[in-house]
Amino acid sequence: MADPTGFLTTPRRTAARRPVDVRIRDFREVYLPMDGPETERQAGRCMDCGIAFCHGGCPLGNLIPEWNDLVWRQDWQEAADRLHATNNFPEFTGRLCPAPCESACVLGISGEPVAIKQVEAEIADRAWQEGWVRPQPPPARARAAGRRVAVIGSGPAGLAAAQQLTRAGHAVTVFEQAGRPGGLLRYGIPEFKLEKWRLDRRLAQLREEGTAFECGVRAGADVTAAELTGQFDALILACGARVPRSLAVPGAGLAGIHQAMEYLTAANLATAGGGRPAEPAISARGRHVVIIGGGDTGADCLGTAHRQGAASVTQLEILPRPPERRPPGQPWPVYPVIYRVSAAHEEGGDRVYAVSTEEFVGDDAGRVRALRLVEVEPSGGRFTAKPGTERELRCDLVLLAMGFTGAEEDDLLAGLGLGLDERGRVPRDGGYATRAPGVFVAGDMGRGQSLIVWAVAEGRSAAAAADRYLAGLTSLPTVIPPGAAPFGLPR
Ligand SMILES: Cc1cc2nc3c(=O)[nH]c(=O)nc-3n(C[C@H](O)[C@H](O)[C@H](O)COP(=O)(O)OP(=O)(O)OC[C@H]3O[C@@H](n4cnc5c(N)ncnc54)[C@H](O)[C@@H]3O)c2cc1C
Numbered sequence: 001m002a003d004p005t006g007f008l009t010t011p012r013r014t015a016a017r018r019p020v021d022v023r024i025r026d027f028r029e030v031y032l033p034m035d036g037p038e039t040e041r042q043a044g045r046c047m048d049c050g051i052a053f054c055h056g057g058c059p060l061g062n063l064i065p066e067w068n069d070l071v072w073r074q075d076w077q078e079a080a081d082r083l084h085a086t087n088n089f090p091e092f093t094g095r096l097c098p099a100p101c102e103s104a105c106v107l108g109i110s111g112e113p114v115a116i117k118q119v120e121a122e123i124a125d126r127a128w129q130e131g132w133v134r135p136q137p138p139p140a141r142a143r144a145a146g147r148r149v150a151v152i153g154s155g156p157a158g159l160a161a162a163q164q165l166t167r168a169g170h171a172v173t174v175f176e177q178a179g180r181p182g183g184l185l186r187y188g189i190p191e192f193k194l195e196k197w198r199l200d201r202r203l204a205q206l207r208e209e210g211t212a213f214e215c216g217v218r219a220g221a222d223v224t225a226a227e228l229t230g231q232f233d234a235l236i237l238a239c240g241a242r243v244p245r246s247l248a249v250p251g252a253g254l255a256g257i258h259q260a261m262e263y264l265t266a267a268n269l270a271t272a273g274g275g276r277p278a279e280p281a282i283s284a285r286g287r288h289v290v291i292i293g294g295g296d297t298g299a300d301c302l303g304t305a306h307r308q309g310a311a312s313v314t315q316l317e318i319l320p321r322p323p324e325r326r327p328p329g330q331p332w333p334v335y336p337v338i339y340r341v342s343a344a345h346e347e348g349g350d351r352v353y354a355v356s357t358e359e360f361v362g363d364d365a366g367r368v369r370a371l372r373l374v375e376v377e378p379s380g381g382r383f384t385a386k387p388g389t390e391r392e393l394r395c396d397l398v399l400l401a402m403g404f405t406g407a408e409e410d411d412l413l414a415g416l417g418l419g420l421d422e423r424g425r426v427p428r429d430g431g432y433a434t435r436a437p438g439v440f441v442a443g444d445m446g447r448g449q450s451l452i453v454w455a456v457a458e459g460r461s462a463a464a465a466a467d468r469y470l471a472g473l474t475s476l477p478t479v480i481p482p483g484a485a486p487f488g489l490p491r
């Protein structure tokens with residue numbers, strides 16, 4: 001066990017955020033590193049529970065009490081080994097995961113949970129700084145027995161699957177339609193949450209291990225399904241769930257109304273390279289911005305709009321404001337829906353709850369100048385407008401961040417003889433296999449729009465399934481069955 005009295009004597013601390021007035025002038029990460037001794041004290045708060053609920057709350061089954069103990073004992077290298085034993089990309093999850101492990105931490109029943117995510121990020125960063133993260137190419141014997149595998153899509157699910165299969169000895173090619181690999185890690189999530197050099201550093205490791213990347217290649221079009229199944233012994237589909245939900249109200253076609261991903265992709269392309277950002281194709285500079293959708297994608301738009309110099313930003317949400325504390329129906333250890341203030345919210349803007357957009361209003365040039373909204377209340381699974389609460393809200397840039405309806409039904413799926421279920425997912429069996437022989441599906445494409453930690457867990461598990469299909473047996477871990485959702489964690 002780490003420090004036997006740490007949970008009694010050490011208060012919880014997480015990383016400091018850079019001051020708001022400094023950080024909104026650039027796109028660099030918001031959080032500052034925590035120093036080593038403080039991280040060791042934070043790890044020392046862990047009680048090494050007999051039944052470690054944190055471990056069960058983590059989709060990857062991260063060995064949290066083990067690496068807390070090792071960090072407290074200052075054995076950071078062993079901690080890094082234990083962390084990488086279950087997680088291919090801890091520098092991403094340590095920054096981006098909503099940390100269901102912390103919601104499930106036993107210490108959280110009566111006080112503040114262990115700062116697990118912080119300890120994870122610090123171990124991952126220390127491992128890179130010290131040169132402990134090295135390429136792990138497969139031994140020649142494994143390579144000789146390997147087969148050819150195509151991974152379609154280079155988000156966290158595809159990258160995790162590719163790394164696992166390459167290390168198992170297979171010749172893996174990742175096909176990516178975008179110009180560079182990374183999926184939503186590169187084109188969705190803003191730099192101020194994850195600087196892209198971290199992604200490039202990890203991709204260099206994958207390449208050195210032997211994973212090949214073909215970017216700017218759309219599977220199903222530039223390379224057909226028949227060519228893929230002819231040239232490869234197995235396929236892993238990891239194309240994400242990227243069809244956005246639209247808003248069918250009058251005026252929805254006006255100029256100045258964009259899907260959040262159009263906006264975030266343009267912003268990420270403008271900041272790519274780490275220098276002074278170029279002017280993005282869609283900019284919030286000087287604009288009155290309204291974001292429709294109160295979730296994390298909306299918060300990413302909010303932080304981006306402030307950094308681009310928006311005149312004002314308002315985020316609208318149809319649901320009522322959630323409670324500040326766990327409601328009785330969501331007790332420990334479930335991941336609760338509560339009112340959260342992300343770094344982007346701390347930077348400004350208004351959040352308006354329980355409203356619905358009824359219409360967009362345009363100017364003479366056909367550009368949005370306002371939207372009409374009405375207050376709503378939930379009733380019988382629907383939302384009812386409250387009469388007399390209609391009002392107009394000025395805006396000249398509207399960003400739609402209302403979630404995603406599922407995967408794209410495209411030529412790739414058609415060519416493989418596959419379709420989507422009623423929730424826009426590619427159906428698979430309990431072993432990640434689709435009904436097309438040798439074709440597996442992982443990540444958002446199989447589960448619906450979700451989280452990075454699930455994508456990595458699914459990528460690892462689908463790799464094990466494909467390895468078993470190709471070799472008859474596997475030593476790769478199956479982390480979770482498809483669709484698993486421990487402790488009510490959002491999928
Ligand atoms: C704006 C935004 C912010 C988010 N922030 C967070 C966060 O902070 N924390 C968190 O845990 N989760 C976050 N998420 C969710 C998380 O990013 C996703 O759950 C995760 O990226 C899913 O991984 P994936 O590999 O399944 O798919 P994706 O990351 O979507 O990657 C799919 C890839 O497949 C490629 N592709 C698709 N079709 C083809 C084809 N036919 N041929 C070739 N390539 C193809 C796409 O171009 C893409 O690169 C966020 C999501 C969004 C939209």
Ligand code: SF4
Nearest residue numbers: 046047049054105106
């Ligand atoms: S539940 Fe919390 S206190 Fe218990 S082992 Fe996990 S991190 Fe440590």
